[in-house]
């Protein structure tokens with residue numbers, strides 16, 4: 069019996085992976101998709117035309133980058149819907165506004181008018197009854213120290229050169245954001261409780277939890 073059937077995970081489920089930069093979302097996305105034979109929806113990083121520029125000058129590029137991410141994630145949302153689900157998604161659309169746009173606005177690296185324009189577009193596109201929310205959001209959490217070392221280990225220069233203050237601010241905001249998040253059920257996983265890199269067996273207990281959470285009434 070395959071693991072999807074073993075744990076009774078529906079073929080049409082959409083599971084989104086959330087958490088701060090470097091916490092392990094892409095790694096989790098790949099492992100879950102392999103185990104469940106689901107499709108993946110990844111963020112575009114290498115081909116993103118604004119990301120490098122953004123890290124070089126937040127004020128100049130934060131609005132452009134948010135619009136780019138919103139468009140890309142919305143297209144992915146449409147693709148997942150057209151396939152009738154069966155997806156693991158690397159980062160939720162909710163983090164774009166709840167973490168990134170908000171943080172840049174509140175820290176003064178996105179102007180008020182740009183933030184309001186972005187927010188009204190986001191709300192019109194996402195905060196409607198027509199927008200299909202995921203069946204489950206898996207939130208990955210870990211200490212700032214572990215996350216900083218993963219960012220260094222992964223080696224994207226734009227992130228390595230960004231101040232620790234930036235990552236610390238984001239880490240704090242994630243904690244607050246997830247405590248208030250209620251658009252779909254949330255499964256929280258601490259990165260010290262599994263090891264997908266060195267222990268293949270790590271995925272099964274996670275699937276068991278996923279199955280349990282998917283069965284909970286919304």
Ligand SMILES: Nc1ncnc2c1ncn2[C@@H]1O[C@H](COP(=O)(O)OP(=O)(O)O)[C@@H](O)[C@H]1O
Pocket residue numbers: 087088089090091092093094095096218219221222259262263264265
């Ligand atoms: N369970 C793990 N144990 C150790 N290192 C990990 C684990 N998961 C991810 N990593 C490493 O941490 C870094 C960031 O992981 P990644 O999945 O790219 O994070 P994200 O997509 O959240 O930014 C990568 O170098 C990856 O190899």
Ligand SMILES: Nc1ncnc2c1ncn2[C@H]1C[C@H](O)[C@@H](COP(=O)(O)O)O1
Pocket residue numbers: 087088089090093094111113119133134137159163164165168169227
């Ligand atoms: N909405 C966003 N605003 C700014 N930066 C963002 C946004 N979404 C993702 N990013 C950045 C953060 C990382 O440098 C890369 C990829 O994220 P990761 O958490 O490593 O998958 O994009």
